[in-house]
Amino acid sequence: MSEVKKLTKQRPKFLDLTAIRLPLSGYASILHRVSGAGMFLMLPLLIWLLELSLSTAPEQAGQFAQITGNIFVRIILLGLIWAFLHHFCMGLRILLIDVHVGVEKQQSRTTAMVVMVVSLALTAAFGLKLFGVY
Amino acid sequence: MGRMVVGAHYGLKDWLAQRITAVLMAIYAVVIFVAILCGVTSSAQAWRDFMSHGAVQFISLLFILSLGYHAWVGVRDIWMDYIKPTSVRIMLHVLTLLVLVGCAGWAIQIIWRL
Secondary structure: OHHHHHHOOOOOOOOOOOOOOOOHHHHHHHHHHHHHHHHHHOHHHHHHHHHHHHOOOHHHHHHHHHHHHOHHHHHHHHHHHHHHHHHHHHHHHHHHHHOOOOOOHHHHHHHHHHHHHHHHHHHHHHHHHHOOOO | OOOOOOOOOOHHHHHHHHHHHHHHHHHHHHHHHHHHHOOOOOOHHHHHHHHOOHHHHHHHHHHHHHHHHHHHHHHHHHHHHHOOOHHHHHHHHHHHHHHHHHHHHHHHHHHHOO
């Protein structure tokens, strides 16, 4: 390990999270991670709902309606809808950057903004459906 | 001499796997969304008929396996970035694997017994 230390340049460190200001793409990137983690944590809930939705037993169908009718579950589902949409849009942005599309500074800003706006707008559209507005 | 060999050489493989599984899942999501627009969730029976179709079971299986691998790479990276004590990190890796393998088995069983 001592040899590694000698080889590694001592770089200045600045890790004050409250003072660091990121470009929008930085926040979009962190939200990609947060949304992924959220979906991972809620995976059992989603599989359980899938199971109930496909069940032929009438009591399970009733259970599905009961659970998805709960306001707290609906708020979690709304969060998961946003998480999926943000992860999806940001994933497309990452794939585009992989093929060198949107690498320039201004383009990168624009696509990060598009990811944020599109995922929030679609969340609103699906959210209104979730809460039975239409 | 003096060069420290680090890493397990899974970087490129995982980078590629993350992209392939992402594309598969994105296509699946669009297919399911279009199917819902076409009315496969109009009734419980229609939903079961759709999900029990052979082709849908096939792509659902690919989706579940893709999700399991994709989530493994992603969650493992989170632990590697933030959890410094090796013992805690390894424990979280194992726990993540167990949860993902269990969830994948559970989901496959739901789709496959239809």
